[in-house]
Amino acid sequence: MSARKVARPAERGHSGGGARHGAADGEPLTGSVEDYLKAIYELEEMTGLAAATNAIAERLDIAPPSVSGMLRRLAALELLSYERYKGVSLTASGRRAALRMLRRHRVIEAYLAGELGYPWDRVHAEAERLEHAASDELIDRMAAALGHPAHDPHGAPIPTRDGTLVMVPRQMLAEQAVGSRARVAAVGDEDGELLRYVASLAIKPGTMVTVVARAPFDGPLTVEVAGKGTKAQRTHVVGSTVARAVMVDAPVKRKRST
Amino acid sequence: MSARKVARPAERGHSGGGARHGAADGEPLTGSVEDYLKAIYELEEMTGLAAATNAIAERLDIAPPSVSGMLRRLAALELLSYERYKGVSLTASGRRAALRMLRRHRVIEAYLAGELGYPWDRVHAEAERLEHAASDELIDRMAAALGHPAHDPHGAPIPTRDGTLVMVPRQMLAEQAVGSRARVAAVGDEDGELLRYVASLAIKPGTMVTVVARAPFDGPLTVEVAGKGTKAQRTHVVGSTVARAVMVDAPVKRKRST
DNA sequence: TGCAAAAGTTAGGCTCTCCTAACTAATGTG
DNA sequence: CACATTAGTTAGGAGAGCCTAACTTTTGCA
Ligand SMILES: [Mn+2]
Ligand SMILES: [Mn+2]
Ligand SMILES: [Mn+2]
Ligand SMILES: [Mn+2]
Numbered sequence: 001m002s003a004r005k006v007a008r009p010a011e012r013g014h015s016g017g018g019a020r021h022g023a024a025d026g027e028p029l030t031g032s033v034e035d036y037l038k039a040i041y042e043l044e045e046m047t048g049l050a051a052a053t054n055a056i057a058e059r060l061d062i063a064p065p066s067v068s069g070m071l072r073r074l075a076a077l078e079l080l081s082y083e084r085y086k087g088v089s090l091t092a093s094g095r096r097a098a099l100r101m102l103r104r105h106r107v108i109e110a111y112l113a114g115e116l117g118y119p120w121d122r123v124h125a126e127a128e129r130l131e132h133a134a135s136d137e138l139i140d141r142m143a144a145a146l147g148h149p150a151h152d153p154h155g156a157p158i159p160t161r162d163g164t165l166v167m168v169p170r171q172m173l174a175e176q177a178v179g180s181r182a183r184v185a186a187v188g189d190e191d192g193e194l195l196r197y198v199a200s201l202a203i204k205p206g207t208m209v210t211v212v213a214r215a216p217f218d219g220p221l222t223v224e225v226a227g228k229g230t231k232a233q234r235t236h237v238v239g240s241t242v243a244r245a246v247m248v249d250a251p252v253k254r255k256r257s258t
Numbered sequence: 259m260s261a262r263k264v265a266r267p268a269e270r271g272h273s274g275g276g277a278r279h280g281a282a283d284g285e286p287l288t289g290s291v292e293d294y295l296k297a298i299y300e301l302e303e304m305t306g307l308a309a310a311t312n313a314i315a316e317r318l319d320i321a322p323p324s325v326s327g328m329l330r331r332l333a334a335l336e337l338l339s340y341e342r343y344k345g346v347s348l349t350a351s352g353r354r355a356a357l358r359m360l361r362r363h364r365v366i367e368a369y370l371a372g373e374l375g376y377p378w379d380r381v382h383a384e385a386e387r388l389e390h391a392a393s394d395e396l397i398d399r400m401a402a403a404l405g406h407p408a409h410d411p412h413g414a415p416i417p418t419r420d421g422t423l424v425m426v427p428r429q430m431l432a433e434q435a436v437g438s439r440a441r442v443a444a445v446g447d448e449d450g451e452l453l454r455y456v457a458s459l460a461i462k463p464g465t466m467v468t469v470v471a472r473a474p475f476d477g478p479l480t481v482e483v484a485g486k487g488t489k490a491q492r493t494h495v496v497g498s499t500v501a502r503a504v505m506v507d508a509p510v511k512r513k514r515s516t
Numbered sequence: 517t518g519c520a521a522a523a524g525t526t527a528g529g530c531t532c533t534c535c536t537a538a539c540t541a542a543t544g545t546g
Numbered sequence: 547c548a549c550a551t552t553a554g555t556t557a558g559g560a561g562a563g564c565c566t567a568a569c570t571t572t573t574g575c576a
Contacts, residue, residue: 032533053554066534068555073532085541085554115373116399126393133391135384141374290563311524324564326525331562343524343571 031132034101035060036070037079040090041098050087096163103159104131104139106152109189111142113153120153120199121192154195155186155205155247169250173209174221174243181210182248194245201236202227203246289390292359293318294328295337298348299356308345354421361417362389362397364410367447369400371411378411378457379450412453413444413463413505427508431467432479432501439468440506452503459494460485461504 029037039059043051053071057064075082079094090098108127112118118126134142140161143149150166151157159165170185184207187198203209208226212235215221221243225234238246287295297317301309311329315322333340337352348356366385370376376384392400398419401407408424409415417423428443442465445456461467466484470493473479479501483492496504 030532054552062533063535064554065536065556070533112396116396116403118399122395126396129391129393130388133387135387137380138370138374138384141376145374288562312522320563321565322524323526323566328563 029097032070033074033077033079034097034132035128036067036074037090037094037098038101038105040080040088041095041102044089050089052087056088099159099163099165101131102165103161103163104134106156106158107139107143107146107149108134109152109154110146110149110158114146114149115142119196120189120204121195123153124189124192151186151205152189154189155184156189170247171250172244173211173223173238173246173248174240176211176248178211178214180251181208182251183208184246185249186247188245188247191245194242198242198246201225201238202234209246209248287355290328291332291335291337292355292390293386294325294332295348295352295356296359296363298338298346299353299360302347308347310345314346357417357421357423359389360423361419361421362392364414364416365397365401365404365407366392367410367412368404368407368416372404372407373400377454378447378462379453381411382447382450409444409463410447412447413442414447428505429508430502431469431481431496431504431506432498434469434506436469436472438509439466440509441466442504443507444505446503446505449503452500456500456504459483459496460492467504467506 036056039056040051043055043059047055053067054064056062056071057067060067071080071082071088074080074094075088078091079097080088080090082088105127108130109123112123112126113120143158149158157166157168168185171182173182173184176182184203184205186205187195187203189195198204202225210224210226211221212224213222218240220237220239222235222237224231225236227234294314297314298309301313301317305313311325312322314320314329315325318325329338329340329346332338332352333346336349337355338346338348340346363385366388367381370381370384371378401416407416415424415426426443429440431440431442434440442461442463444463445453445461447453456462460483468482468484469479470482471480476498478495478497480493480495482489483494485492
């Protein structure tokens with residue numbers, strides 16, 4: 001008498017239902033769909049353009065044809081707009097879902113680091129799975145336990161529950177002029193090894209760094225990190241991968257400056 | 259150059275690989291498989307017999323034919339032994355996997371209740387999903403944060419990391435003789451509403467209850483709960499569903515007693 | 517012991533997610 | 547502007563999970 005509840009597209013398999021198409025915003029998305037939306041949001045944000053199929057494929061480590069297929073489905077769900085051979089861009093409902101995932105991911109990262117002693121190079125992988133399994137209540141309780149933090153352990157801003165994301169202007173350390181000094185705002189969180197390396201240089205959100213020199217041809221950057229120790233101990237040469245992973249606060253633009 | 263890694267039966271879809279059959283114990287199981295193993299373990303434990311297809315189906319809220327199909331797969335993975343029309347029983351490797359899930363589930367429940375203020379009637383649903391997403395490291399850190407608890411919030415024993423489960427003999431409150439007094443050891447955790455009701459009677463692991471009367475024909479049980487208040491306030495009539503969900507410590511059997 | 521009810525299985529489908537092979541559209545460069 | 551390169555698509559397939567309908571075993575009991 002327990003009437004199995006012919007679940008929505010929910011998660012595991014299932015069958016049943018008719019042709020869904022308009023995502024009335026309420027139905028639960030699968031973990032896969034959630035990851036696509038998150039990736040597309042980040043690509044749009046990062047490039048300012050429609051997200052390209054191959055870029056999505058690379059980010060998710062999935063073959064391009066699989067992405068093509070999924071994009072068609074996401075478009076049918078009205079989570080994004082899709083024109084063949086052009087890229088995709090999220091609809092309002094897609095963006096809402098993406099921001100929700102970003103919040104979940106970052107709250108989880110912050111909680112693991114703040115309450116369970118996780119090192120910052122391992123929180124990403126854990127959050128990548130938990131973000132799909134945690135209830136909204138759990139996310140809220142974790143955020144509350146931390147006093148509603150504004151940033152994750154890597155410096156990325158945490159969207160609020162209502163989907164607001166404060167976008168502070170940031171630039172890559174790689175783009176900074178020689179001689180300039182800036183505050184580290186964030187470090188890309190995908191590569192754990194890079195995070196461990198960066199931490200060994202005492203670079204983390206909040207540290208001040210000065211660009212001492214830049215080798216030609218997109219070459220290594222010599223930076224001086226503020227902190228303890230001799231100037232020599234605090235000076236390091238970092239490759240362009242690292243210099244592009246480290247984001248600094250954009251210098252404050254005064255109106256009509258020199 | 260990022261060589262997508264032709265994943266194992268892992269989770270989402272995928273294809274590829276050849277015919278796997280002997281579960282060398284190491285490969286990751288899908289969430290679905292994990293839930294089946296957990297259910298089968300509990301049914302075997304509870305009845306002392308091989309788990310029946312329909313019982314598994316009911317427990318997991320899945321149609322019996324789906325279970326038949328899965329049992330064939332689990333048998334191929336050597337997680338259980340299966341003879342058509344008879345039930346199934348877990349192999350050593352299946353039992354190991356089941357106990358691992360039981361530990362994860364219960365550690366998560368304990369953590370949610372102990373560190374995040376979850377009420378005991380909501381931890382089960384949350385744990386049911388998180389148990390498949392959490393890493394071993396996370397489970398260990400949660401257990402450590404709690405000082406390696408021996409029981410979950412409902413009184414169920416938590417298996418150790420190496421798969422040992424201390425089985426203290428327990429009996430259903432429903433089976434206790436009229437006049438007998440016993441300590442509540444555990445309460446079934448699946449039904450949140452029942453848990454909320456039971457808590458409202460001040461029944462929880464540790465409380466002492468005395469069976470005052472039993473109505474005929476599997477009827478309601480009148481119990482007196484130890485604690486504050488008048489005897490009338492502490493006396494309640496509970497139905498057989500509740501009386502079967504509440505487990506009490508089995509009376510110590512003295513050798514050759516009267 | 518015979519047979520109906522209960523338990524369990526097989527057959528055939530469907531969705532979701534992802535894959536490879538092969539093809540087509542867009543692009544940018546001499 | 548042709549045309550090779552790159553980006554993206556279609557075609558066809560696979561496996562995990564789950565379903566309903568129809569069939570087969572087992573079992574309890576008159
Ligand atoms: Mn994810
Ligand atoms: Mn992060
Ligand atoms: Mn589960
Ligand atoms: Mn429990």
